[in-house]
Amino acid sequence: MTAAFGALVALNTAIARICTALISGLLGVLVVTMMLSVIMRYVFTSPLSWSDDLSLICLVWMTLLGLAAGMRAGHLAIEGLVQALPLPLAKLVNLAIHAAVLLLAVLVVHYGVAFVKQGMARIVPSMDWLRQGYIYAAIPVGFALIIPFCIEGALSQFLAPREREAA
Amino acid sequence: QDYTLRIAHAGPATMENDDYVGSTTLKEIIEANSDGRIAVDIYPGNQLGSYEEVMEQVNANALEVAHVSIGGVTPFVPELSVVDLQYILPNDEVAYAFMEGPFTDEIRDAVMAQLPNTRLVAVSDGGRWRSFFTTKPVQTAADLEGMKIRTISSPLQQEFVASLGAAATPVAWGELYTALSTGVVDGTKNGTPDIMSNKFNEVVSHVILDRHTFLFGYYFISDEWLNALPEDLQTVVLDGFTEAAARQTEFNAETEDAANAAFEEAGGTIYTPTEADRETFLGARQAMQDWYVEKYGEEWLQKMLDAVSEAEAAVAAKN
Amino acid sequence: MPLFIVLTVIAALLSMPIVFALSFGPILAFLVDGKATMVQIGLQRFFAGVNQFPLLAIPLFILAGEIMNAGDITRRLVNLARLLVGHLRGGLAHVNILSSVMFAGLSGSAVADVSALGSMMIPAMERDGYTRRFATAVTAASSIIGPVIPPSIIMIVYAYIMNVSVGALFAAGFVPGLLMGLGLMAMTAILARKHDFLRREGAPSRQEMVSGVSQGFFPMLTPAIILGGILLGIVSPTEAAVVAVIYALVLSFVIRSLTLRDIPALLATASRSSANVLLMIGSASLFGWMLNIAGVPQDLARMVLGLTENPIVFLLLVNVVLLVVGMFLDAGPAILIVGPILGPTMLGMDISPIHFAVVMCLNLTIGLATPPFGLVLFVSAAVSKEPVGAIVRAMLPFYVVHLIVLLAITLIPALSLTLPKLLGFPV
Numbered sequence: 001m002t003a004a005f006g007a008l009v010a011l012n013t014a015i016a017r018i019c020t021a022l023i024s025g026l027l028g029v030l031v032v033t034m035m036l037s038v039i040m041r042y043v044f045t046s047p048l049s050w051s052d053d054l055s056l057i058c059l060v061w062m063t064l065l066g067l068a069a070g071m072r073a074g075h076l077a078i079e080g081l082v083q084a085l086p087l088p089l090a091k092l093v094n095l096a097i098h099a100a101v102l103l104l105a106v107l108v109v110h111y112g113v114a115f116v117k118q119g120m121a122r123i124v125p126s127m128d129w130l131r132q133g134y135i136y137a138a139i140p141v142g143f144a145l146i147i148p149f150c151i152e153g154a155l156s157q158f159l160a161p162r163e164r165e166a167a
Numbered sequence: 168q169d170y171t172l173r174i175a176h177a178g179p180a181t182m183e184n185d186d187y188v189g190s191t192t193l194k195e196i197i198e199a200n201s202d203g204r205i206a207v208d209i210y211p212g213n214q215l216g217s218y219e220e221v222m223e224q225v226n227a228n229a230l231e232v233a234h235v236s237i238g239g240v241t242p243f244v245p246e247l248s249v250v251d252l253q254y255i256l257p258n259d260e261v262a263y264a265f266m267e268g269p270f271t272d273e274i275r276d277a278v279m280a281q282l283p284n285t286r287l288v289a290v291s292d293g294g295r296w297r298s299f300f301t302t303k304p305v306q307t308a309a310d311l312e313g314m315k316i317r318t319i320s321s322p323l324q325q326e327f328v329a330s331l332g333a334a335a336t337p338v339a340w341g342e343l344y345t346a347l348s349t350g351v352v353d354g355t356k357n358g359t360p361d362i363m364s365n366k367f368n369e370v371v372s373h374v375i376l377d378r379h380t381f382l383f384g385y386y387f388i389s390d391e392w393l394n395a396l397p398e399d400l401q402t403v404v405l406d407g408f409t410e411a412a413a414r415q416t417e418f419n420a421e422t423e424d425a426a427n428a429a430f431e432e433a434g435g436t437i438y439t440p441t442e443a444d445r446e447t448f449l450g451a452r453q454a455m456q457d458w459y460v461e462k463y464g465e466e467w468l469q470k471m472l473d474a475v476s477e478a479e480a481a482v483a484a485k486n
Numbered sequence: 487m488p489l490f491i492v493l494t495v496i497a498a499l500l501s502m503p504i505v506f507a508l509s510f511g512p513i514l515a516f517l518v519d520g521k522a523t524m525v526q527i528g529l530q531r532f533f534a535g536v537n538q539f540p541l542l543a544i545p546l547f548i549l550a551g552e553i554m555n556a557g558d559i560t561r562r563l564v565n566l567a568r569l570l571v572g573h574l575r576g577g578l579a580h581v582n583i584l585s586s587v588m589f590a591g592l593s594g595s596a597v598a599d600v601s602a603l604g605s606m607m608i609p610a611m612e613r614d615g616y617t618r619r620f621a622t623a624v625t626a627a628s629s630i631i632g633p634v635i636p637p638s639i640i641m642i643v644y645a646y647i648m649n650v651s652v653g654a655l656f657a658a659g660f661v662p663g664l665l666m667g668l669g670l671m672a673m674t675a676i677l678a679r680k681h682d683f684l685r686r687e688g689a690p691s692r693q694e695m696v697s698g699v700s701q702g703f704f705p706m707l708t709p710a711i712i713l714g715g716i717l718l719g720i721v722s723p724t725e726a727a728v729v730a731v732i733y734a735l736v737l738s739f740v741i742r743s744l745t746l747r748d749i750p751a752l753l754a755t756a757s758r759s760s761a762n763v764l765l766m767i768g769s770a771s772l773f774g775w776m777l778n779i780a781g782v783p784q785d786l787a788r789m790v791l792g793l794t795e796n797p798i799v800f801l802l803l804v805n806v807v808l809l810v811v812g813m814f815l816d817a818g819p820a821i822l823i824v825g826p827i828l829g830p831t832m833l834g835m836d837i838s839p840i841h842f843a844v845v846m847c848l849n850l851t852i853g854l855a856t857p858p859f860g861l862v863l864f865v866s867a868a869v870s871k872e873p874v875g876a877i878v879r880a881m882l883p884f885y886v887v888h889l890i891v892l893l894a895i896t897l898i899p900a901l902s903l904t905l906p907k908l909l910g911f912p913v
């Protein structure tokens with residue numbers, strides 16, 4: 001059990017690291033694209049047609065990959081009520097919440113497939129070789145990546161602190 | 168009521184806006200003729216999403232009706248940007264005849280090939296002719312050279328402005344007023360009603376009515392929803408669209424005259440180009456057709472040109 | 487009450503992260519109703535909430551803030567503030583507030599203000615003999631100036647939701663932000679007299695003044711460049727944010743406080759906090775769409791217009807509602823959800839959308855600093871290691887200032903509208 005949990009934790013650490021690297025890179029591309037766009041418009045007065053769309057693609061993917069990158073630090077939540085509960089009950093609520101987020105992620109991935117398929121019928125006007133579906137894909141991919149984090153969060157409710165640390 | 172028809176459009180919820188007039192007409196007619204069995208809810212101001220997004224919603228049968236301009240269609244069928252090609256439609260009568268003609272069926276079929284549940288049921292005048300509104304007077308194409316003209320970020324629009332020797336500058340609609348007042352752009356291409364309802368006449372004082380493109384409005388319905396209606400109600404709904412589109416067209420014609428008058432009254436100068444001056448713009452017509460053919464091929468351009476000839480013939484026969 | 491609202495509220499109160507709770511309610515409610523295709527459209531609304539050109543300014547301004555922080559620019563600003571007001575009675579408390587006013591011209595968020603200035607000002611004030619909780623209270627209370635004086639992330643969000651000009655909104659926030667700064671300094675002066683705060687700093691020498699001003703001169707140009715560019719209409723807010731990034735980079739490289747090797751870490755921090763903001767915006771836009779198709783805004787507008795048709799009474803009512811909303815929700819999502827709900831009522835009463843926007847933004851930023859769920863309070867507690875309750879008690883006199891300024895902004899539209907009018911924006 002502890003070994004399996006340890007593997008899960010290691011997997012999540014890897015996901016978080018890769019996502020952090022990816023979103024840093026996407027922000028970098030976004031910034032450079034926007035700089036280029038400003039320079040082309042003001043210095044050379046010949047604006048780029050694709051810079052807005054490319055920046056938005058970076059923005060969307062950065063946001064959704066940021067979902068997994070932020071799971072360890074924890075996303076903003078109202079924790080006061082649960083903290084006031086007696087410990088066993090609080091653990092139960094935490095377990096239920098992790099399960100609910102897991103359910104949400106699975107649903108988003110499931111319905112995200114139809115969403116992406118729909119997007120394949122559409123092009124990005126300034127880059128007409130690109131299908132909108134590849135940008136839509138950020139949503140199911142982003143939510144798929146948080147699934148192992150939800151499992152880790154749920155399981156860790158059952159592990160004693162020492163086991164958690166061992167992992 | 169037994170059924171709800173939700174219609175989404177871009178314009179604001181005021182009876183001075185043609186989209187809203189169209190939607191309101193649709194509501195009145197369908198609710199009355201269905202004896203209240205169909206309720207119509209209007210979602211103005213893009214509140215359910217952009218053109219492309221409401222089209223996807225209709226296609227998923229999550230929304231009953233989307234009222235869009237050609238910008239809602241071209242992301243799915245890029246070839247259909249052919250109706251936006253400049254200086255092909257000569258005047259109102261031909262534009263109306265073109266709208267009534269078989270080209271509309273071609274659009275319907277082409278869209279349904281991509282979005283199988285999204286059926287075109289009516290076309291209207293969607294905002295009159297686009298012309299150049301500028302801070303400095305323009306009488307010939309040469310006057311436009313070097314000017315910065317605001318466009319949406321569509322390759323066809325940018326190419327057109329560039330082919331006239333001006334610099335196409337994408338500016339968000341919400342920032343256009345300031346961009347015009349500070350000289351970030353020297354002009355914009357719109358219809359007079361848009362200019363007046365957004366008070367842009369405070370920052371652009373000249374318009375040349377070159378009338379390069381006619382704006383159409385397209386009503387798309389969810390086919391699944393339509394087919395699930397009892398037959399008598401289907402007729403009610405389809406007739407409702409015909410009347411709504413006709414009312415919107417009529418409203419736009421009235422509004423343009425009033426808007427032009429208001430533009431002049433507020434100190435603006437309207438220039439209706441002479442035959443010779445309009446001629447200077449027509450180089451762009453061929454340039455744009457060449458550009459289009461290179462990008463999308465001959466097929467749809469030929470269909471379009473044939474449809475316009477047919478419409479011209481129909482108008483000539485009627486007169 | 488619609489099922490999706492109940493589900494979302496319960497999930498959020500049971501500590502489900504807000505970003506998930508806002509999607510959880512609507513998606514589950516659709517499945518319960520057997521409307522599976524609507525889930526797909528819900529995802530489209532989430533996507534569309536993020537996929538907005540004006541929002542590109544958010545990661546750019548956040549990155550510019552990170553660069554300036556790492557690049558020693560923030561410290562130079564604080565130093566400049568110290569030279570200007572450090573010798574007053576209650577010196578460092580005044581410095582704290584003035585720094586926030588200056589920092590507001592660079593940064594678009596209150597949380598950035600607390601984390602950047604708090605870690606610098608709180609220990610310094612403690613050394614000067616202030617209690618830590620008072621130092622934290624001043625920091626938290628003044629941090630809300632950040633998103634009122636432009637640039638401002640919540641104003642960018644508001645502008646795109648309500649379709650008004652970002653430039654006009656930025657211009658409108660200027661005077662209210664300064665007023666808030668002055669009000670807080672006035673309250674500090676009263677407290678300083680009452681509690682006889684020490685006056686530790688001597689008046690600066692000529693030499694100190696010269697070096698402080700020259701060191702702070704180029705950093706202080708940043709707001710001038712950003713705002714000048716936007717307000718004069720030379721650049722769009724997004725482009726101004728690009729310029730801010732370039733300027734901050736150049737400045738930091740020139741004063742050699744930053745090297746290329748520092749960049750990846752800055753990108754990591756900035757991309758993570760931007761993603762957090764944008765995720766909230768995405769899920770709030772899904773939730774807001776759901777409210778819309780459930781007809782909630784229309785019902786509310788009818789109800790409110792039935793209660794009163796007086797714009798002033800309406801605005802006061804709005805203040806009460808928003809203060810409560812702001813206590814529970816972050817400002818960005820709150821605007822996304824509440825803005826479209828109140829919009830129809832506002833237009834029905836002929837209130838200027840720009841004035842309304844300022845009232846709304848000010849209100850929601852104050853909510854960031856009020857219990858029980860103010861984000862600024864949490865961050866302040868984390869920075870200072872003081873309990874939230876203690877900070878709140880120490881903040882009581884400053885809340886009074888917040889409310890007075892809010893009332894003044896609500897009742898006197900000219901405070902917000904004069905500057906944008908002078909600059910030629912339609913208001």
Ligand code: NA
Pocket residue numbers: 589590591592593594595631632633634635636637638
């Ligand atoms: Na600010």
Ligand code: NA
Pocket residue numbers: 582583585586603624625626628629
């Ligand atoms: Na401060």
